[in-house]
Amino acid sequence: MLRTRISAVLTPMTRAYGSLGTFSLPKPPSEPMLNYAPGSPERAALAEALTEVSGEVVDIPCVVNGEEVYTGDVVEQVMPTRHSHVLARVHRASQETVQAAIDASLEARAEWAAMPAEARFAIFRKAADLVASKHRAKMCATVMLGTGKNVWQAEIDAAVETIDFFRFNTAFAEDIYAMQPPQNAPGNWNRSEYRPLEGFVLAVSPFNFCAIGANLCTAPAMMGNTVVWKPASTAALGNYYVYNILREAGLPDGVINFVPGSGPVIGDTCLNSPHLGGLHFTGSTETFNSLSHAITSNYGKYVGYPRVVGETGGKNFHFLHASADVRSAVNNTLRGAFEYQGQKCSATSRLYVPASLWDEVRDSLVAEMANIKVGQPYEFDAFMTAVIDKSSFDNISRYLAAAAAAPDAEVLAGGSADDSEGYFVEPTLIHTTDPHFLTMEEEIFGPVLTAYVYDDDKFEETLEVCASTSPYALTGAVFARDADALLTADAALKDAAGNFYVNDKSTGAVVGAQPFGGARASGTNDKAGSALNLLRWVSARTIKENYLPLDDWRYPHME
Numbered sequence: 001m002l003r004t005r006i007s008a009v010l011t012p013m014t015r016a017y018g019s020l021g022t023f024s025l026p027k028p029p030s031e032p033m034l035n036y037a038p039g040s041p042e043r044a045a046l047a048e049a050l051t052e053v054s055g056e057v058v059d060i061p062c063v064v065n066g067e068e069v070y071t072g073d074v075v076e077q078v079m080p081t082r083h084s085h086v087l088a089r090v091h092r093a094s095q096e097t098v099q100a101a102i103d104a105s106l107e108a109r110a111e112w113a114a115m116p117a118e119a120r121f122a123i124f125r126k127a128a129d130l131v132a133s134k135h136r137a138k139m140c141a142t143v144m145l146g147t148g149k150n151v152w153q154a155e156i157d158a159a160v161e162t163i164d165f166f167r168f169n170t171a172f173a174e175d176i177y178a179m180q181p182p183q184n185a186p187g188n189w190n191r192s193e194y195r196p197l198e199g200f201v202l203a204v205s206p207f208n209f210c211a212i213g214a215n216l217c218t219a220p221a222m223m224g225n226t227v228v229w230k231p232a233s234t235a236a237l238g239n240y241y242v243y244n245i246l247r248e249a250g251l252p253d254g255v256i257n258f259v260p261g262s263g264p265v266i267g268d269t270c271l272n273s274p275h276l277g278g279l280h281f282t283g284s285t286e287t288f289n290s291l292s293h294a295i296t297s298n299y300g301k302y303v304g305y306p307r308v309v310g311e312t313g314g315k316n317f318h319f320l321h322a323s324a325d326v327r328s329a330v331n332n333t334l335r336g337a338f339e340y341q342g343q344k345c346s347a348t349s350r351l352y353v354p355a356s357l358w359d360e361v362r363d364s365l366v367a368e369m370a371n372i373k374v375g376q377p378y379e380f381d382a383f384m385t386a387v388i389d390k391s392s393f394d395n396i397s398r399y400l401a402a403a404a405a406a407p408d409a410e411v412l413a414g415g416s417a418d419d420s421e422g423y424f425v426e427p428t429l430i431h432t433t434d435p436h437f438l439t440m441e442e443e444i445f446g447p448v449l450t451a452y453v454y455d456d457d458k459f460e461e462t463l464e465v466c467a468s469t470s471p472y473a474l475t476g477a478v479f480a481r482d483a484d485a486l487l488t489a490d491a492a493l494k495d496a497a498g499n500f501y502v503n504d505k506s507t508g509a510v511v512g513a514q515p516f517g518g519a520r521a522s523g524t525n526d527k528a529g530s531a532l533n534l535l536r537w538v539s540a541r542t543i544k545e546n547y548l549p550l551d552d553w554r555y556p557h558m559e
């Protein structure tokens, strides 16, 4: 494997000269989606990549300071849609390996931070172009087979969002460096310097978006930090692939250290290090609560106060007003609730419908759900595939059983699950008469949508119910043609969603267009894919330089 030592990138001469110019990055366009139409070159490339990925079992090592470490403590990554098919053997980090990764990060920090920003940024821009070109098909194939995405969802994640994170975040970083104090007294020059955090950053990523893993480790690195990255074992293959692309793009050894393995082993070792500078986490609220609690309990043992960014769960809503365009609301709801099997933190899982529209909404949903094909990721007509693993399958099945048994709920469509070949769950629609029914409140992370029908004249009261029903506040949407209704909903739902959509679905935020994150139990809302997130990875230093000598200690009025 290609290795790049920092010393090879940052020679004594580059260090001596620094940047002899004020460089400005090309402004990034959003990466266009390829459509994989029959006969298209991308479809042919994808077919080849799918054959390649399905025909190999990859040994995934830990990578510490550029060294591949095969620990022998192996867990398998299988296809969610065919769990007998092993794609990778993930070597889990031991406590010693994690400690070595921390040490490597600390060792690499000073030189990485000293590298001219344009040289750092160029690595991530190059990685974006590598994903966009020669690695695109294999990235998509890996995410399709490894995490059960159909081609459209894989293209969104493994290609477009990953590329956009690398391109837009470097542009945001450049803007941050350009922020300088507006005021300089005569004889002074005031400067702001955006240092990386002292210590290392722990990045912990979820299974459901390869792009999120790519962002969690690279956003701090762009700002000069060095990182220990713990990917989810069920998504290790796609994450390992993107990690290798970063190395191919010239990421020096030790800057991001890749350590798959047990959450508690990696978490405990990193959180107990006095040099923890920050935690960049995306995953469930429960895991984040335990990690952030461990960090605050260690206050006083760290060199500083670690920065904690955690984007977590959601219980996202579509709220229809009586003036809604039903066809559009239904189509958006089908996509929001069932694309990627409801395994997006932004997935629509609560639906509020006025009684006057209910018959039409219900019948359209049920009719269209019957047309949703649940199949293999490589079947081009499959809208859905399987959920990620057995534990998720069992969890969702428990909710389906609870709904089937509840007197105040009725399963209108779907409701079955079958894990004989893969972890398949039918798209499911539940109707409840209780706005606090458990599937209206708890995150399920599967293809389960629950509808609550309200009296048309209780629009405002029901908005209040929607705003206060779940502990989460990630995404939500209102569907209405009536301008007053839109304004009322906007005001009533102000704190109920960090990403709020008007006549659009609750999923599908685009980097550079809709910075992403929610509040309440949905996280710290540091808006992935924006300058707000990158600002969390710097510790600013203010420098005041005085040009003139001080001739007398007395104040002028004393003379």
Ligand SMILES: NC(=O)c1ccc[n+]([C@@H]2O[C@H](COP(=O)([O-])OP(=O)(O)OC[C@H]3O[C@@H](n4cnc5c(N)ncnc54)[C@H](O)[C@@H]3O)[C@@H](O)[C@H]2O)c1
Binding pocket: 204, 205, 206, 207, 208, 209, 212, 230, 231, 232, 233, 262, 263, 264, 265, 266, 267, 268, 282, 283, 284, 285, 286, 287, 288, 290, 291, 311, 312, 313, 314, 344, 345, 346, 443, 445, 474, 516, 517, 518, 522, 523
């Ligand atoms: N808000 C967002 O932007 C966003 C985006 C994607 C996913 N999510 C959320 O993520 C969840 C789904 O992802 P998941 O199932 O991978 O989440 P998870 O919490 O189970 O796992 C997330 C990561 O934390 C690791 N982990 C678990 N225990 C740990 C410990 N003690 N120490 C260190 N690491 C530990 C896991 O191994 C994994 O890498 C959902 O709740 C979803 O809403 C949120």
Ligand SMILES: N[C@@H](CCC=O)C(=O)O
Binding pocket: 208, 209, 343, 344, 345, 346, 506, 507, 508, 509, 510, 516
């Ligand atoms: N940013 C993505 C969701 C990421 C969480 O899983 C969206 O907006 O759908």
